[in-house]
Amino acid sequence: MSSNSEFCDAKDSSVTGIIMLFALTVMKIRTPKFRVRSATFENFNVGTPTNPSFSSRMNAEFGIKNANFGHFKYQNSTVRFFYGLTQVGELVVQKARAKARSTRKFNAVVELSLANAAAANTQLGNDLSSGVVRLSSKSKLNGKVELMKVLMKKKSTDMNCSMEIVTATQQLRNIVCKSTATGEGRNPLPSYPILGGGWGG
Numbered sequence: 001m002s003s004n005s006e007f008c009d010a011k012d013s014s015v016t017g018i019i020m021l022f023a024l025t026v027m028k029i030r031t032p033k034f035r036v037r038s039a040t041f042e043n044f045n046v047g048t049p050t051n052p053s054f055s056s057r058m059n060a061e062f063g064i065k066n067a068n069f070g071h072f073k074y075q076n077s078t079v080r081f082f083y084g085l086t087q088v089g090e091l092v093v094q095k096a097r098a099k100a101r102s103t104r105k106f107n108a109v110v111e112l113s114l115a116n117a118a119a120a121n122t123q124l125g126n127d128l129s130s131g132v133v134r135l136s137s138k139s140k141l142n143g144k145v146e147l148m149k150v151l152m153k154k155k156s157t158d159m160n161c162s163m164e165i166v167t168a169t170q171q172l173r174n175i176v177c178k179s180t181a182t183g184e185g186r187n188p189l190p191s192y193p194i195l196g197g198g199w200g201g
Contacts, residue, residue: 029068029145029147029153029155030067030068031155031156031157031179031180031181032064032065032066032067032068032072032074032098032141032143032145032155032157032179033063033064033065033067033157033177033179034062034063034064034065034139034141034157034159034179035062035063035065035159035161035175035177035179036060036061036062036137036159036161036163036175036177037060037061037062037063037105037175038060038061038172038175039058039059039060039061039163039172040058040059040172041056041057041058041059041165041170041172042056042057042059043055043056043057044056044167044170046128046133046167047128048128049125049126049128049129050125052121052124052125052127052128053114053115053121053124054083054088054112054113054114054115054124054128054133055111055112055113055114055115056111056112056165056170057109057110057111057112058081058089058109058110058111058112059107059108059109060091060107060108060109060110061105061106061107062079062093062105062106062107062108063103063104063105064098064103064104064141065098065103066098066099066100066101066102066103066104066145067101068100068101068145068147069100069101069147069148070100070145070146070147070148070151071097071098071099071100071145071146072097072098072143072144072145072155073095073096073097073143073144073146074095074096074097074098074141074142074143075095075141075142075143076092076093076094076095077092077093077139077140077141077142078090078091078092078093078139079091079093079108079110079137079138079139079159080137080138080139081110081112081135081136081137082135082136082137082138083114083124083133083134083135084123086114088112088113088114088135089110089111089112089113090110091108091109091110092108093106093108093139093141097143112135128167131166131167131168132164132165132166132167133164133165133167134162134163134164134165135162135163135164135165136160136161136162136163137159137160137161137163138158138159138160138161139158139159140156140157140158140159141156141157141159142154142156143155143156155181156181157179157180157181158179158180158181159177159178159179160177160178160179160180161175161176161177161178162174162175162176162177163175163176
């Protein structure tokens, strides 16, 4: 009886090892991509080139692209919006998960406001004259990718987007995003089995 039990344990460990080898070699774990996709505006107010100011409620659509064969489960995060070096708004991204081989899209609202910032307003006056206000957004998303219910790997991605608001039409255009992996470099975060995955010990 003991012999049969040991045989089953060895077989389970072998199967788990084969699955992990397949997952690590064929299903390479990729870093998800996080970006701003589009936005609409409400309560849109701008000053004049000589008395510059800017405020609006922006309903932004975000996308988390997960190219992996397993889902990406991420934690709460914060997206911050900037005009130059001045922060003009922030919003909280609630924890959730992006399904395997898909893009999770969601909307969030942020109040944007820029006033009484002398250095920023100097450039803002020029931007209002041209009719285009340039913003950027930054965020870091921490999470884990799960493959075949056997393997998990931590993944973190930095989002860095630039965009332009056309003041006459209140439209967002020229969204350019870079989503880069963090904390992986030469010493990648380790993969580890999900509890009950058959590693034994």
